[in-house]
């Protein structure tokens with residue numbers, strides 16, 4: 001089978017680097033373009049020496065010019081760009097016949113007014129929103145397979161939505177009582193200069209941020225509302241923790257009246273029994289970020305607190321893996337009719 005010519009736009013950032021790590025060795029991919037304004041002209045391995053051994057890393061970064069990207073023959077482009085920037089480049093690449101998998105938030109929301117509310121500026125391409133599919137393969141693999149524009153979910157949302165969707169769909173929990181407490185590694189903030197992200201500011205310290213209305217609430221509530229069939233509004237408490245990568249989320253919600261707590265376990269097991277990347281650890285299981293970093297797995301455990309009537313859901317993933325690059329490659333595999341696990345079978 002001919003390999004699929006693929007571009008990474010914004011390949012010099014952290015999610016770009018993760019995409020390079022996965023796509024440089026993906027058996028069905030030929031990387032034909034990697035963009036960076038700051039690194040244009042340099043071979044990939046000169047910017048990321050970890051890829052020195054990969055022959056494909058001789059490829060030089062190019063400017064993020066849609067004509068230049070299309071001229072490489074790329075059939076698909078992963079966009080690892082800031083919000084706002086991604087939408088314009090997506091439009092230009094779609095017009096040139098490429099499929100687009102966008103890792104930014106630009107196409108995650110169905111409603112441009114909600115985007116404006118949470119992102120503080122008008123949506124840059126509202127006319128494209130209706131053709132985008134929220135790229136959570138465990139929830140909508142069939143739609144992903146048919147789409148030319150994938151909005152890959154945010155890192156925190158993935159860790160919150162996947163444990164909750166089956167329970168909301170089966171009405172096992174009270175949607176009005178959901179609280180999600182998340183801890184993210186510092187790479188979640190991107191590869192940018194910011195005093196609050198310096199080693200000395202983050203190391204050996206944990207802090208909450210973005211309260212009470214972090215922008216990820218918009219996509220989390222959108223997806224939970226769709227699963228529940230009624231409006232869901234949650235409390236989301238993000239924290240920065242001093243590790244390079246990994247997200248741990250603890251979500252609690254009241255068990256719905258008359259429900260057997262064991263139904264929670266049955267629901268999670270049934271929802272993800274055939275899932276290649278969701279590992280349900282069962283009642284009493286404790287997910288740990290060290291078991292999922294550098295992989296596309298999300299581990300989920302659960303417990304029931306009979307004193308408060310609350311279900312406790314625990315999840316761990318890599319913010320750059322299942323929370324970004326790995327999940328985007330999983331969608332790519334669906335779009336091109338490949339094995340879902342192609343290029344993602346590392347532990």
Ligand SMILES: NC(=O)C1=CN([C@@H]2O[C@H](COP(=O)(O)OP(=O)(O)OC[C@H]3O[C@@H](n4cnc5c(N)ncnc54)[C@H](OP(=O)(O)O)[C@@H]3O)[C@@H](O)[C@H]2O)C=CC1
Nearest residue numbers: 010011012013014015036037038080081104188190191324
């Ligand atoms: N970090 C994470 O854990 C996650 C991030 N995301 C999302 O993925 C996207 C990328 O994130 P991340 O990799 O962390 O970001 P980084 O800041 O690490 O990288 C951004 C990339 O975009 C390029 N870029 C920046 N501005 C422009 C511009 N105006 N035009 C063209 N290229 C530009 C940069 O290269 P250069 O400046 O050289 O052009 C760089 O390659 C973001 O939208 C982010 O929100 C999603 C899930 C998780």
Ligand SMILES: CC(=O)N[C@@H](CCC(=O)OP(=O)(O)O)C(=O)O
Nearest residue numbers: 104105154155156184185188189
């Ligand atoms: C630790 C940290 O700063 N994390 C980022 C989320 C990264 C992510 O998933 O973001 P996108 O929606 O931007 O794609 C934040 O809270 O803004």
